[in-house]
Amino acid sequence: MKDYEDTIAFLGQWGRFQAIVFFLLCASIVPNGMMTFSSVFLADIPSHHCLIPDVNLTQDWLSAIIPKEVVNGHEELSRCSRYRLDVVRNLSDRGLVPGRDINVTELEQEECLDGWSYSKDIYQSTIVSKFDLVCSDQWKQPFTSTVFLLGVLFGSFVSGQIADRFGRKPVIFATMAFQAIATIVQMFSNSLFFNSMFCILFFITGLGRVSSYVSAFVLGKHEHLTLRAVFALGVCVGFAVGYMLLPLFAYFLRDWQSLLFGISLPCMAYLPLWWVIPESPRWLLSQGRVAEAEAVVKKAARINKINMPHVVFESYSHHTDSTKRHNIIHLLKTSNIRNITLIVCLLTGYYGLSLNTSQLHADPYISAFMSATIEIPAYICIWLALQYLKRQLTIIFFLFLGAMSLLLIQLVPESLSWMAVALEMVGKFAVTAGSNFMYVYVAELFPTVLRNTTTGACSILSRAGSATAPFLFQLTVYFKFLPYIILGTLSVVSSLTVFFLPETFQVPLPQTIEEMTATKRGLYRARERSK
Helix, strand or coil: CCCHHHHCHHHCCCCHHHHHHHHHHHHHHHHHHHHHCCHHHHCCCCCEEECCCCCCCCHHHHHHCCCEEEECCEEEECCCEEECHHHHHHHHHCCCCECCCECHHHCCEEECCCCEEECCCCCCECHHHHHCCCHHHCCHHHHHHHHHHHHHHHHHHHHHHHHHHHCHHHHHHHHHHHHHHHHHHHCCCCCCCCCCHHHHHHHHHHHHHHHHHHHHHHHHHHHHCCCHHHHHHHHHHHHHHHHHHHHHHHHHCCEHHHHHHHHHHHHHHHHHHHHCCCCCHHHHHHCCCHHHHHHHHHHHHHHHCCCCCCCCCCCCCCCCCCCCCCCHHHHHCCHHHHHHHHHHHHHHHHHHHHCCCCCCCCCHHHHHHHHHHCHHHHHHHHHHHHHHCCHHHHHHHHHHHHHHHHHHHHHCCHHHHHHHHHHHHHHHHHHHHHHHHHHHHHHHHCCHHHHHHHHHHHHHHHHHHHHHHHHHHHHHHCCCCHHHHHHHHHHHHHHHHHHHCCCCCCCCCCCCHHHHHCCCCCHHHHHHHHC
């Protein structure tokens, strides 16, 4: 029998059917962009200080009862302490005035025993103000983001296997439905840890996000469309569009429950498209469902107004691969493969750690929109780089560009805030472009029998890096630029390791482990010259 792609070549590369599949699958990625960064607004920390109960205090004491602290060179009200209320009440009742009769800095302080008062200048509420995730419980705020990313990590393990077992289309729509339902139920969470509902549902949302993304990507890039580079670009742009819509939703829906409901709407709106998006004929054939595969191809031909054979897969028979199966252990089998694997793990782990929405602007809505907007030129840039540039130099360029922005930003004076924003935009551009470029480079480095395994393993490492990022950026409480210094240093170190990887641009890729075992630095270039 002819190859599958040769068999359906009569459909053409682009027609009405391919256009429908292309735009609808790209649209399925939009909710992913919204869900992935939703914690930027859901778990943001409003300005807050200790709540002062309704007691009989003079206005002078109400203004002085919260101590002042110097944070990053600025004086602000303490977020986690107040002067002892019973002492202050006694002094107030005696008619003493703070600053004139009493030096308030000498008074004993206590924790926020009556809770906190949160500013509503930006948000009506977030999960931080709902569950009091501040002060001694502040570690729970980044933990919520980590739970979501752990769901993404777990989904990276299982999504491919589930899609191979039940089909691409059922996984896309089932995980879309799970995301919508889990997000809506989250609205009714009453406690973050005693109930555990919010965290469990956030985990499910993360699992559903990556599962729907991977299934839609595979369905479009490998099984429905032949213009694969264009589809990959469309998927990335769809993700960026979802990211850009998030601050718009958050701006008009200022409390966390309304925002959860708002970001669930795109998932629910997508579900009726079940009757429009077809299953993968390639997957149907792999399951022996030849008649269903033919029905999909016939429908595509009818939409494209193309005449086709009466029977498309008449001579089809499913062939299983009887060759030796390979697994993740083979990534450590020889010293050469092991060295390349360790370098790749360092690079993908760094990029996962760096994928964090920076505070580019004092207004979080503008900040998120700017961060999302820069992704579109980054995706276009990597698409062009894949066509024309060498892999090693491109990765090194992105790493140094990111390091430069991260290390220089701490030197910018506060009076030049526009320059700090520009450097953060450059860093966001470099991380976005580099992380996506790495996935292609990794797929080219490893032989066919290990390509999917390696890509999956690197995806998992990237998710693990992302899961630790919320805690890394909590280091700003010790020094504002400490996370930038750590990431900038890692970027420089990572760029040096790229020199030990082979070049793969316009070079025949390794097909077997034996070919890769013999690889030394520059081997692929040598193979290219010998041809």
